[in-house]
Amino acid sequence: MISAALFLLAGLSIASPPHANAQEVISEYQVKAAYLFNFLKFVEWPSDAFSDPLAPIIIGITGDDPFGSTLQQIVLGKTVQDRDVIIRKYRPAEDLRSCQILFISPSEEKRLPHILESLRGSSVLTVSDIDRFVESGGMIQFKMENSRVRFSIGLAAAERARLKISSKLLAVAQAVSTGKE
Amino acid sequence: VGAAAQQPPEQTTQQPAQGSQQQTQQPQQKTDLASMSLEDLMNVQVTTASKTEQKLSRVAAAVFVISQDDIKKSGATNIPDLLRMVPGIDVAQINANTWAISARGLNDRFSNELLVMVDGRTVYTPTFGGVLWDTLDLPLEDIERIEVIRGPGGSVWGANAVNGVINIITKKAADTPGVMVVAGGGNLDQGSGTTQYGGSVEGNTNYRIYTKYFNESQQADPAGQPGGDGWHMLRGGFRMDTALSSKDTLTVQGDLYTGEEGQTSPFLPSVTSPALIDVNTQFNLSGGYLQGIWNRVYSPRSDITLQISYDHYKRDDVLMETRDTLNIDFQHHFLWGDRQNVVWGLGYRYTTSTSDGTLAVSLNPADYKTQVFSSFIQDEIALAPERFYLTVGTKLEHNAYTGFNLMPSVRATWTPTTHHMFWAAISKADRTPAEIDTSIRLNFGGFTGSGGTPVLESLIGNPNFQNEEAIAYEMGYRATVSNRLSLDLTAYFNSYTHQETTEPVPEFLEPDPAPPHFVMAETYENLMNGEAHGIEAAAKWKVMDRWTISPGYAFEEIHMHLAPTSQDTTSIMDAEGTSPRHSAQLRSNVDLPHHWAWDTSAYFVDRLASGNVPSYTRLDSQLTWNWKKMLTVSLVGQNLLKDHHLEFVDDSGSVESTLEKRSAYVKIVWHPELKGKSK
Numbered sequence: 001m002i003s004a005a006l007f008l009l010a011g012l013s014i015a016s017p018p019h020a021n022a023q024e025v026i027s028e029y030q031v032k033a034a035y036l037f038n039f040l041k042f043v044e045w046p047s048d049a050f051s052d053p054l055a056p057i058i059i060g061i062t063g064d065d066p067f068g069s070t071l072q073q074i075v076l077g078k079t080v081q082d083r084d085v086i087i088r089k090y091r092p093a094e095d096l097r098s099c100q101i102l103f104i105s106p107s108e109e110k111r112l113p114h115i116l117e118s119l120r121g122s123s124v125l126t127v128s129d130i131d132r133f134v135e136s137g138g139m140i141q142f143k144m145e146n147s148r149v150r151f152s153i154g155l156a157a158a159e160r161a162r163l164k165i166s167s168k169l170l171a172v173a174q175a176v177s178t179g180k181e
Numbered sequence: 182v183g184a185a186a187q188q189p190p191e192q193t194t195q196q197p198a199q200g201s202q203q204q205t206q207q208p209q210q211k212t213d214l215a216s217m218s219l220e221d222l223m224n225v226q227v228t229t230a231s232k233t234e235q236k237l238s239r240v241a242a243a244v245f246v247i248s249q250d251d252i253k254k255s256g257a258t259n260i261p262d263l264l265r266m267v268p269g270i271d272v273a274q275i276n277a278n279t280w281a282i283s284a285r286g287l288n289d290r291f292s293n294e295l296l297v298m299v300d301g302r303t304v305y306t307p308t309f310g311g312v313l314w315d316t317l318d319l320p321l322e323d324i325e326r327i328e329v330i331r332g333p334g335g336s337v338w339g340a341n342a343v344n345g346v347i348n349i350i351t352k353k354a355a356d357t358p359g360v361m362v363v364a365g366g367g368n369l370d371q372g373s374g375t376t377q378y379g380g381s382v383e384g385n386t387n388y389r390i391y392t393k394y395f396n397e398s399q400q401a402d403p404a405g406q407p408g409g410d411g412w413h414m415l416r417g418g419f420r421m422d423t424a425l426s427s428k429d430t431l432t433v434q435g436d437l438y439t440g441e442e443g444q445t446s447p448f449l450p451s452v453t454s455p456a457l458i459d460v461n462t463q464f465n466l467s468g469g470y471l472q473g474i475w476n477r478v479y480s481p482r483s484d485i486t487l488q489i490s491y492d493h494y495k496r497d498d499v500l501m502e503t504r505d506t507l508n509i510d511f512q513h514h515f516l517w518g519d520r521q522n523v524v525w526g527l528g529y530r531y532t533t534s535t536s537d538g539t540l541a542v543s544l545n546p547a548d549y550k551t552q553v554f555s556s557f558i559q560d561e562i563a564l565a566p567e568r569f570y571l572t573v574g575t576k577l578e579h580n581a582y583t584g585f586n587l588m589p590s591v592r593a594t595w596t597p598t599t600h601h602m603f604w605a606a607i608s609k610a611d612r613t614p615a616e617i618d619t620s621i622r623l624n625f626g627g628f629t630g631s632g633g634t635p636v637l638e639s640l641i642g643n644p645n646f647q648n649e650e651a652i653a654y655e656m657g658y659r660a661t662v663s664n665r666l667s668l669d670l671t672a673y674f675n676s677y678t679h680q681e682t683t684e685p686v687p688e689f690l691e692p693d694p695a696p697p698h699f700v701m702a703e704t705y706e707n708l709m710n711g712e713a714h715g716i717e718a719a720a721k722w723k724v725m726d727r728w729t730i731s732p733g734y735a736f737e738e739i740h741m742h743l744a745p746t747s748q749d750t751t752s753i754m755d756a757e758g759t760s761p762r763h764s765a766q767l768r769s770n771v772d773l774p775h776h777w778a779w780d781t782s783a784y785f786v787d788r789l790a791s792g793n794v795p796s797y798t799r800l801d802s803q804l805t806w807n808w809k810k811m812l813t814v815s816l817v818g819q820n821l822l823k824d825h826h827l828e829f830v831d832d833s834g835s836v837e838s839t840l841e842k843r844s845a846y847v848k849i850v851w852h853p854e855l856k857g858k859s860k
Contacts, residue, residue, distance in 0.1 A: 026214075029481065031214075031225050034217050035219075035222055038217075042219075064480055066482075074215040075215070106428075106478075106480040107480045130427075131426055131427050142427070144427055145385060145424070146355050146385070147355055148225065149225070168219070172220065172223060
């Protein structure tokens with residue numbers, strides 16, 4: 001009877017039947033994956049961020065991949081700014097500077113300062129949902145608000161990386177931090 | 182119906198976020214996420230609580246989900262009536278405010294093998310090890326869904342989840358914004374209503390507060406006399422959900438209630454009275470709970486939950502019981518490697534109670550303080566991701582009466598194609614002694630013995646009562662035959678050992694209460710074994726776009742045998758004869774033009790040998806009109822086929838039955854702010 005309690009939150013909880021109100025249930029990381037893809041359209045990279053004019057845009061993931069197949073399905077067959085979009089999962093200690101946008105998984109919280117340090121001087125757009133990511137020098141941090149995914153932007157860090165973030169993205173961000181730390 | 186069956190795996194969009202190995206198998210999304218704009222994305226509501234939810238297509242158990250839509254269409258006004266739609270759940274109303282409810286038989290007013298929870302909070306009372314259905318209430322509009330699992334949940338849920346687990350999950354506060362007013366009345370419902378307000382503070386905190394009241398008139402007893410079982414109750418409660426950080430959520434909820442109800446119960450004037458007499462009493466009851474649930478998500482692969490609840494109730498019925506219970510539960514869930522999904526947890530319960538019974542019914546000792554420690558671990562192993570899963574687990578629990586109990590289980594699912602799923606399970610489940618098993622004292626009346634000394638006939642609890650044990654073998658099949666038809670079939674065999682019997686004890690002399698008298702008593706022993714087998718079927722068939730029918734059927738048969746040393750004469754009948762051999766449900770839901778809907782439910786319940794209850798069919802029907810989602814008006818008829826009918830006779834004689842009468846009511850639900858919103 002006792003630990004009855006929480007188990008439904010974890011193990012055996014059952015998704016409510018979708019027919020009920022025909023309302024589709026979308027998970028947090030499906031939405032975050034869609035955001036990642038959207039960010040590509042609102043950020044301009046310096047030309048030296050790509051090895052050649054035809055090189056694809058690389059979405060990198062470091063740490064445990066929370067997206068599963070979702071991200072792959074979203075980018076499949078898509079082009080942005082006339083470039084293909086591909087996904088690359090980095091192993092620990094691999095050079096992260098080869099991607100244009102890097103998602104830092106929550107599993108990397110402890111290594112975050114090291115990861116950001118290793119990107120210094122590069123033009124990689126860093127995205128994460130780690131707490132205080134923007135304050136730590138990250139560029140886009142996902143935040144949950146009322147079961148909705150929102151984000152804030154660390155503009156100073158993005159400018160240092162020579163990234164141009166469109167005003168449209170800045171307008172919908174929950175907060176934009178311009179402070180130089 | 183077959184909620185189980187309603188959810189074809191390919192439609193399961195609820196991402197379990199259980200690591201990539203499952204998600205890489207995830208079928209195409211229905212929503213094209215790639216084409217969503219920033220603005221769209223900002224408004225998508227996501228399920229953060231589902232981090233560790235398991236897909237229904239993978240649950241190796243007999244699962245039935247009652248959705249909010251099912252609740253609306255049922256016309257039911259209380260939780261027991263909602264459970265009638267689940268094949269394999271036996272729901273029988275004894276009087277206006279008392280029910281006997283069980284899963285897979287062994288039904289009784291004091292059924293003790295079904296575990297019921299509200300948002301993970303156990304609503305079990307250790308007095309008899311079951312549920313006080315009269316005080317289990319909340320605004321039905323706030324229920325997100327009710328998950329019903331027939332069969333043992335012992336390895337995870339622990340003792341007393343022998344034959345079933347029911348978890349009532351309420352909506353998040355964010356999902357019940359604004360004002361809601363519900364008002365109703367009819368011939369049985371003498372006036373009922375709910376008022377609720379949901380709001381938010383600072384964007385990250387949502388809350389709702391509500392009050393609910395109902396007043397239900399009395400029914401007639403089998404002789405046609407007024408049953409004196411009318412009741413009314415006032416309840417107020419709240420729920421608050423806060424995101425403390427991007428990783429932490431806190432839910433705080435609670436309620437308080439006060440009410441009065443009537444019952445006809447046995448009373449014994451003195452030890453020399455020849456027999457019990459039935460006395461109708463009106464008594465007060467009150468109580469409430471407060472609970473907090475803190476959840477921290479370390480990563481999509483690991484999260485912890487801490488749940489603390491405090492519960493108090495006071496019932497001025499024959500036992501005059503007051504009880505306070507503290508529950509603390511901790512749980513950690515994590516993905517281990519690519520293929521293992523592990524959950525483990527620790528639990529602690531402390532409960533303290535006082536009682537002041539009558540000569541007819543009392544507890545000895547009258548006051549209790551007990552604690553239970555528990556732990557469990559379960560590992561779901563993806564032997565072949567999306568195709569074949571094996572789940573092994575065990576619970577280890579310690580209680581004051583019988584010490585340590587180990588309750589292991591093994592479950593497997595096989596999904597050869599996305600439209601078909603087979604599952605099988607073997608599990609051990611124990612029913613640990615409740616206070617009435619160890620401490621009850623019932624006096625039935627007396628006669629003058631051969632030497633002129635009075636003799637009192639009694640039933641006395643046994644402090645050495647042992648666990649009742651069950652091993653359950655189950656298998657099931659769920660299928661989506663087409664996009665209009667789904668099926669859910671289950672078969673089970675239960676082997677019961679050490680079941681409760683009543684056995685004579687040597688006569689003894691008792692000085693109190695005066696005059697001194699001999700006691701000719703029986704006590705509880707564990708001298709009965711038995712088997713139960715049954716099948717349950719549920720289907721959902723969308724006959725036309727506007728018309729859905731949901732049939733269900735259950736067959737159950739129980740055979741008990743006494744040990745050679747037993748002298749019991751009643752327990753076999755009490756076990757075998759208190760549940761219907763056949764029961765069937767048929768629900769029809771029609772969406773009519775111009776925002777009208779017509780929903781009808783029929784429930785057939787076979788005769789019960791215990792108490793000679795004839796078979797009956799109950800028919801409920803409701804006509805609903807909805808105006809711009811803002812206003813819903815329903816006209817509901819219940820028990821339409823007969824003027825009145827009997828559903829159950831309590832074999833312990835603790836309460837007299839009344840007859841369920843034909844009734845009708847009108848209900849209005851008003852959401853002034855929902856106008857035009859698509860919510």
